[in-house]
Amino acid sequence: xxxxxxxxxxxxxxxxxxxxxxxxxxxxxxxxxxxxxxxxxxxxxxxxxxxxxxxxxxxxxxxxxxxxxxxxxxxxxxxxxxxxxxxxxxxxxxxxxxxxxxxxxxxxxxxxxxxxxxxxxxxxxxxxxxxxxxxxxxxxxxxxxxxxxxxxxxxxxxxxxxxxxxxxxxxxxxxxxxxxxxxxxxxxxxxxxxxxxxxxxxxxxxxxxxxxxxxxxxxxxxxxxxxxxxxxxxxxxxxxxxxxxxxxxxxxxxxxxxxxxxxxxxxxxxxxxxxxxxxxxxxxxxxxxxxxxxxxxxxxxxxxxxxxxxxx
Amino acid sequence: xxxxxxxxxxxxxxxxxxxxxxxxxxxxxxxxxxxxxxxxxxxxxxxxxxxxxxxxxxxxxxxxxxxxxxxxxxxxxxxxxxxxxxxxxxxxxxxxxxxxxxxxxxxxxxxxxxxxxxxxxxxxxxxxxxxxxxxxxxxxxxxxxxxxxxxxxxxxxxxxxxxxxxxxxxxxxxxxxxxxxxxxxxxxxxxxxxxxxxxxxxxxxxxxxxxxxxxxxxxxxxxxxxxxxxxxxxxxxxxxxxxxxxxxxxxxxxxxxxxxxxxxxxxxxxxxxxxxxxxxxxxxxxxxxxxxxxxxxxxxxxxxxxxxxxxxxxxxxxxxxxxxxxxxxxxxxxxxxxxxxxxxxxxxxxxxxxxxxxxxxxxxxxxxxxxxxxxxxxxxxxxxxxxxxxxxxxxxxxxxxxxxxxxxxxxxxxxxxxxxxxxxxxxxxxxxxxxxxxxx
Amino acid sequence: xxxxxxxxxxxxxxxxxxxxxxxxxxxxxxxxxxxxxxxxxxxxxxxxxxxxxxxxxxxxxxxxxxxxxxxxxxxxxxxxxxxxxxxxxxxxxxxxxxxxxxxxxxxxxxxxxxxxxxxxxxxxxxxxxxxxxxxxxxxxxxxxxxxxxxxxxxxxxxxxxxxxxxxxxxxxx
Numbered sequence: 001x002x003x004x005x006x007x008x009x010x011x012x013x014x015x016x017x018x019x020x021x022x023x024x025x026x027x028x029x030x031x032x033x034x035x036x037x038x039x040x041x042x043x044x045x046x047x048x049x050x051x052x053x054x055x056x057x058x059x060x061x062x063x064x065x066x067x068x069x070x071x072x073x074x075x076x077x078x079x080x081x082x083x084x085x086x087x088x089x090x091x092x093x094x095x096x097x098x099x100x101x102x103x104x105x106x107x108x109x110x111x112x113x114x115x116x117x118x119x120x121x122x123x124x125x126x127x128x129x130x131x132x133x134x135x136x137x138x139x140x141x142x143x144x145x146x147x148x149x150x151x152x153x154x155x156x157x158x159x160x161x162x163x164x165x166x167x168x169x170x171x172x173x174x175x176x177x178x179x180x181x182x183x184x185x186x187x188x189x190x191x192x193x194x195x196x197x198x199x200x201x202x203x204x205x206x207x208x209x210x211x212x213x214x215x216x217x218x219x220x221x222x223x224x225x226x227x228x229x230x231x232x233x234x235x236x237x238x239x240x241x242x243x244x245x246x247x248x249x250x251x252x253x254x255x256x257x258x259x260x261x262x263x264x265x266x267x268x269x270x271x272x273x274x275x276x277x278x279x280x281x282x283x284x285x286x287x288x289x290x291x292x293x294x295x296x297x298x299x300x301x302x303x304x305x306x307x308x309x310x311x312x
Numbered sequence: 313x314x315x316x317x318x319x320x321x322x323x324x325x326x327x328x329x330x331x332x333x334x335x336x337x338x339x340x341x342x343x344x345x346x347x348x349x350x351x352x353x354x355x356x357x358x359x360x361x362x363x364x365x366x367x368x369x370x371x372x373x374x375x376x377x378x379x380x381x382x383x384x385x386x387x388x389x390x391x392x393x394x395x396x397x398x399x400x401x402x403x404x405x406x407x408x409x410x411x412x413x414x415x416x417x418x419x420x421x422x423x424x425x426x427x428x429x430x431x432x433x434x435x436x437x438x439x440x441x442x443x444x445x446x447x448x449x450x451x452x453x454x455x456x457x458x459x460x461x462x463x464x465x466x467x468x469x470x471x472x473x474x475x476x477x478x479x480x481x482x483x484x485x486x487x488x489x490x491x492x493x494x495x496x497x498x499x500x501x502x503x504x505x506x507x508x509x510x511x512x513x514x515x516x517x518x519x520x521x522x523x524x525x526x527x528x529x530x531x532x533x534x535x536x537x538x539x540x541x542x543x544x545x546x547x548x549x550x551x552x553x554x555x556x557x558x559x560x561x562x563x564x565x566x567x568x569x570x571x572x573x574x575x576x577x578x579x580x581x582x583x584x585x586x587x588x589x590x591x592x593x594x595x596x597x598x599x600x601x602x603x604x605x606x607x608x609x610x611x612x613x614x615x616x617x618x619x620x621x622x623x624x625x626x627x628x629x630x631x632x633x634x635x636x637x638x639x640x641x642x643x644x645x646x647x648x649x650x651x652x653x654x655x656x657x658x659x660x661x662x663x664x665x666x667x668x669x670x671x672x673x674x675x676x677x678x679x680x681x682x683x684x685x686x687x688x689x690x691x692x693x694x695x696x697x698x699x700x701x702x703x704x705x706x707x708x709x710x711x712x713x714x715x716x717x718x719x720x721x722x723x724x725x726x727x728x729x730x731x732x733x734x735x736x737x738x739x740x741x742x743x744x745x746x747x748x749x750x751x752x
Numbered sequence: 753x754x755x756x757x758x759x760x761x762x763x764x765x766x767x768x769x770x771x772x773x774x775x776x777x778x779x780x781x782x783x784x785x786x787x788x789x790x791x792x793x794x795x796x797x798x799x800x801x802x803x804x805x806x807x808x809x810x811x812x813x814x815x816x817x818x819x820x821x822x823x824x825x826x827x828x829x830x831x832x833x834x835x836x837x838x839x840x841x842x843x844x845x846x847x848x849x850x851x852x853x854x855x856x857x858x859x860x861x862x863x864x865x866x867x868x869x870x871x872x873x874x875x876x877x878x879x880x881x882x883x884x885x886x887x888x889x890x891x892x893x894x895x896x897x898x899x900x901x902x903x904x905x906x907x908x909x910x911x912x913x914x915x916x917x918x919x920x921x922x923x924x925x
Contacts, residue, residue, distance in 0.1 A: 049880060053895060058908045072911035074895065084688035091390065110887075129536045131477060132461050133468035149466035152454020154393035155473050159536035166390045167454065169383030175454040193853035201895075202883065203876020207853045208861045216861065216870045223828060259539055268535035269472055272552045276475060276525055283521040287421050291513060295423035 034264075035240060036122040040141030041188060042210035042242040043197055044217055045115055047254065048227060049204035052076065052100055052113035056196035056205070060098050060117075063183055063195035067095050089255065092116060094168040097180040098196060105249035112247065112254050115196070115205070118143060118164045118180040119234060120242030123264030126156035126165060134177075140189060141210060141242045142182035150176055161238050161260050182242075210242055217246055239264030313353050317580050321345065323716075325583070326725025327500055340498065343716060359577075363705055370702025373695055377451065385695035392683070392690040394452075396700045399679040401448025404672045405441045406480075406530060407555065410563030412438020412487050413516075413523040414600075420516040427596070429589045432494055432720045433574070434567045436711070439487040441566075442480060444707040451699065472532045479526035486519050494718045524556060531555025534678060542682035544624050544633040545674070547615040557611060561604035562671045564597045565644075568664035570711075574721060581715060583722035591657045598660040601667060602648035609641050629682060636677060640670015794905030798898055808889070815881055816842060832867075848877040 058073035079102035089101045098117035120143045127135035132149040157165045168175045183194035193207040221228045233251050234241035237260045252258045324344030328334050342350045377385045386395045415434035418424045450456040462477045489508055496505035531552040534541050624630050647663030812820035818829045821838035841847050852873025886893050906912035
């Protein structure tokens with residue numbers, strides 16, 4: 001390397017650095033955590049209003065062109081179904097994006113009904129874990145899924161803290177993930193409420209902007225503190241979810257997981273992912289250094305570097 | 313094969329026959345034996361009968377899986393999306409295949425050429441382990457024909473699995489290159505071999521980088537599901553370190569284990585250099601494994617302390633955790649220490665097999681057994697078990713096929729009576745050549 | 753008020769069905785029919801016996817909040833609506849929108865300086881108002897006890913003649 005080129009390199013480097021510094025500074029990107037798109041929609045589920053009529057299940061089935069169910073949607077005997085030796089109630093499946101379950105918490109004389117579906121988290125775990133970017137959190141708040149790129153690794157099913165994504169294992173040629181998509185394509189994208197919200201007779205479901213729903217929920221709690229738990233489920237769980245819940249009974253008695261972390265799941269892998277480029281950058285010099293230190297003056301011992309290859 | 317050797321027939325171990333003519337590819341594939349002798353020794357081998365039974369049952373099942381879908385052969389469910397194919401095939405086989413980068417680093421980076429006799433075996437072990445991990449993955453994926461999507465079509469770079477996919481793909485190429493040296497010797501392409509050897513240091517360093525990251529990444533995968541893995545097996549901060557650290561004794565002990573099997577079942581294929589050095593190499597590997605194990609034990613205890621999980625040790629799961637640590641870590645440590653002190657190779661070998669068992673158990677615990685520990689337990693479908701065993705049998709068959717032929721356990725002789733290709737071996741006097749069987 | 757049998761009254765109510773939608777009626781015995789867009793498809797209109805409920809409740813504000821001039825028993829409402837004046841808006845549909853999630857309604861939810869932001873839609877108001885009392889007082893609580901399902905409704909619920917025929921094996925769980 002001649003001195004000239006080294007000088008040129010340094011000069012060019014300094015010039016480039018100066019140019020970068022003098023360029024108009026980009027507006028600092030928002031620091032801190034993502035708390036959802038500002039106009040992202042959500043749904044407030046008030047469990048004190050749900051009467052377990054299952055109209056939402058019927059509406060979802062129609063809106064999403066799901067297969068016919070085994071039992072009619074007005075058949076309430078499904079609330080008695082249990083699975084896995086009585087340990088599990090119904091859950092969303094590849095043919096049913098939402099289900100309603102009945103719970104009988106202590107100290108309440110009436111049963112409580114809970115609607116289960118994708119909670120459309122602010123920082124979805126499924127989206128974080130997908131290596132083909134099949135999930136998208138839309139500005140309207142829906143977490144949607146692109147079946148055209150899905151490879152079927154099912155990491156999203158491992159990652160979802162609510163155990164929501166179902167997989168069409170029965171299909172051979174195009175098994176895909178099946179979950180509530182907030183009626184994005186047909187409704188929410190156009191500002192209309194999802195099918196389940198529209199049909200709910202008791203308006204247990206309230207559609208609106210998530211930030212407004214939080215205020216409404218807090219107002220309901222304030223106006224009737226005996227009627228509600230002082231917490232909105234989904235306000236803080238795993239970074240906040242688009243679907244929020246109010247309940248009279250303690251949440252763990254009506255099937256909610258109250259042990260979830262407050263931080264979004266992506267926070268769990270940030271440390272490791274941040275370390276990756278460090279290893280990529282440091283290991284080469286580190287191990288080349290080891291090599292030079294360990295083998296200085298030592299014969300490499302291979303035939304090929306020092307000995308002519310035998311003629312075959 | 314042993315029978316044939318007793319009758320004085322020598323397997324092919326060099327480029328040229330006694331009369332100076334080169335072996336051709338077909339003859340190389342048949343180990344220099346005439347077809348009837350070759351087939352005869354295949355059929356006489358009782359292990360092949362076992363493989364035959366496994367294939368007869370398992371291969372139709374694999375075809376069945378691809379016709380009728382995953383739901384027909386697994387209990388994979390919405391709550392338990394991963395079963396044995398990933399739980400065993402991927403999560404267990406990958407740490408055991410860490411031998412490639414371990415021995416590659418030892419020999420090429422640190423210059424410890426005393427490990428050279430076993431280096432190629434370790435590299436092959438690494439390559440085949442990863443290759444078959446990918447086979448298991450292809451059987452498990454919902455749409456395996458889309459395997460290349462995260463490479464070329466749809467990128468989700470924030471996902472840990474993205475890293476795993478890319479690294480495994482690149483690392484497989486690195487390992488193919490490293491093993492290709494033996495292949496080029498065998499097939500007789502010396503220029504290709506020279507070309508690869510030039511990049512050895514670069515390949516080895518790439519191997520270390522990639523291995524560190526993806527061994528750790530497999531652990532980081534479970535941090536997506538913090539509540540689902542039992543706290544004793546889960547650590548938010550250290551999961552990836554646990555997986556990476558345990559892969560080190562995993563790889564080393566796998567080399568010990570495979571070399572044990574090899575020396576007991578196919579000693580005829582091993583040359584003197586391998587046979588003479590194996591015992592002391594085993595003890596040296598045991599030393600490395602012991603250091604890896606004690607480190608692993610300490611960081612597991614640190615993780616329990618860090619999250620204050622001591623109270624879990626008193627539960628049923630806690631007992632299971634202690635069993636895993638005892639059988640898989642502490643007992644092998646004791647055995648290794650004893651064997652190194654008293655130079656007892658067989659004790660070290662027992663320790664190695666126990667370590668492998670411990671690592672397999674740890675991965676199965678994390679991925680399957682304690683996964684969803686708050687929910688019902690899921691038992692794999694019997695078809696899943698059979699298919700897993702079948703793919704593992706295919707792995708063994710391929711492993712053996714390559715070991716029988718390529719110069720992994722023996723040094724390739726460029727000429728019949730010449731010094732073998734690697735320079736380490738003390739030059740022996742003129743080889744006592746046996747009569748080659750008459751050519752057909 | 754003329755004395756008439758309930759049968760006669762029912763007949764009068766049905767005649768006045770169409771008027772109700774267009775005209776705000778202050779008559780105490782105004783008939784009501786539910787005609788909500790979403791559910792009208794799936795259920796027949798409700799034949800609501802208003803007089804019966806007048807007799808049973810004894811107090812208009814039980815259903816009509818603070819709009820009928822009889823005062824209100826709700827402490828929260830009475831802070832602003834303590835007066836005993838009939839209001840312009842009395843019937844349910846006057847305040848409770850038939851489309852509670854239209855763009856305007858959602859926009860209204862954002863106006864936190866307005867009161868009555870968290871207002872039920874018409875369908876929700878009916879069901880919440882009715883079901884609570886019905887449950888306590890052994891009134892009809894099943895869906896079809898108040899309004900029969902239409903054929904479209906049977907189709908939606910996969911019920912009646914649209915019920916699944918042969919039981920299939922349970923989907924894998």
